[in-house]
Amino acid sequence: MQNALHRPVQWLRDMPARTALRICNNVHFREWLGARHDAALVRHRPRLPRLNAIGRQIVDALEEDGVFVTEIDALGLPGSEAMIDTSAMLAHRFAEEAHSRARDGQTFLYVPPEQIVANPRIFRWGLHERLLDIAEAYIGLPVAYDGAIINYTVADGRAVSTRKWHRDWEDRRMMKVAVYLHDVDHAGGPFQIISRHGAVQDDRSGFSYELADDAELEARLDKPIAPYLVSCEGLRGTVIFTDTARFYHRGKPATGRDRAAIFYSYFARRPRHPFLCERTGMKRRDIARLARYLPQRQRNAVLWHRQLSPLLRLIPPASL
Template sequence: MTTLISKGRARWLRDLPSRAALALLNERRLRLWLGKRHEAALQRHAPDLPDLDPLGNHIVETLNSKGVCITNLDDLRIPGAHDVVESAWRLSSDFAPQARTLAKGGQQFIIVPPAEIVRHPQIFRLGLHERLLDIVESYLGLPAAYDGAAINYTVADGLEIATRKWHRDREDRRMLKVAVYLHDVDDEGGPFECIARKDPVRNDIDGYHYEFGYDAMLKQRLGADYANDLTSCTGRKGTVVFCDTARFFHRGKPPTGRDRAAIFYSYFANPPRHPFLCERSGISRDEALGMIEGLSFRQRRAALWRREVPPIMRLIPSASV
């Protein structure tokens, strides 16, 4: 118990600068000014948005209306993507015994060690494919920042903890998570879920405050019948889920029948509103730099997004996961 209290205090102290920065950016005059700057940036960039094919347009339109869109690797036609899934599946399978041990020990959020992704850079590089960047940029309305890849491993213990609770992500106004299933995921296997109703509260006018979405709050915020718009993203191996995890409540449904493993790729605008709440993959900046050699300027710019963060914001250390 003493150790847990000490760790909690250390985390509270570490995250103090990021909490202070979020509070400052929520100051009314500042957030309204930031909102106007953001709208102006969207208007300036609108003529330069990528041209999408029918599937890309469908994904963006569905995200705008429902916050989530389900497709698959075959339809996306990204070269080498199936090989990446096989590599990531082997890593998650090898990691499974350790993941279950960590879950029994009380660890709530479990990922395959980031060092394994660094040793398999094709997993990281897939998230920088031009097809994905086109979709992300078209949805965000601004050049994409790429926050890396993580292989999430969810143990089938049925517990509603951490990201298995309804929540919204904190990195930016809009953002995209792209989940790629490494095996078949049914209703008992912890599918990704999203409530296809926009949260009307958090924005530059009302401010950005974050909490878990319990039933009473969701009914008040989204309507008593919010569950009618719940999308449960079951699917076969290679299923790809696009979701705006900043504007829409989402979760990983607590798995009861079998563990779930998936790659999660994260994106937001370059630069994001809250850079100090980013960098969640566990991959260091130097490690990311080593995995993008030979890529295009656009791809490298997306991966090295912190270079475009205002200098004063770079001084704020990233919050703990």
């Protein structure tokens, strides 16, 4: 009954964002948006950061295949082990509640964002200079940082919500960094991506975001997906860099054991769909508090919403 009552409330809450998406996909408006975006890319190109060897590998892989898998030690980022330890502890504490919510029919489960706010090392790990450099080099513009979310997948085998094939709707291209908080095998719900460009989404053709099962995706791509499917299995501390806006992806339905992973998100400082961003559930006042003593580049990335036009700032973000 509670879910049935929640749906119309959510529909009303999301109506401004859905309306804004339709306006942005109007053929004349999207051509104007595309021209502005192309000009911004050209202006910023001389200021793109220089990358080290692994950073260049990551960006090249994202351009070609949409995914790059490595181990967290290879990144050489201070505080990584403490971040994983704390995140894994929060996921473990959430497990019982996650199972209860799954039994009640909830399809998207994540550790309450207040717990990430209470453990700033988790949030701040995603603001390492090296990660911001990689995101900026790939996206081509100064980046926004949309924070961290610990996703929890119950091993119930259900192909629902983000366990179906989809593309994310925040921007034209984006970068997500996923870190496994324990070992993830084929039955443990690994992140999967189709490393083939699907039906074109750009300012010329417009953007759509329907979910798909295997058969629906093969019909959409007009090709079998098996030759292009990358299943990212790995040990605790496996790190996945991926573009979830350009490439179809999913969390494979878990059947053998639950999966817990933390996801960090990056997109352009002025994303195409700002009203479809802010996907962590964190409150803006908490984010502002976490940003208070950060260096200027990190503050600009965290407080990207303040740099939007007054009209865009008025549109409430769509619900998770």
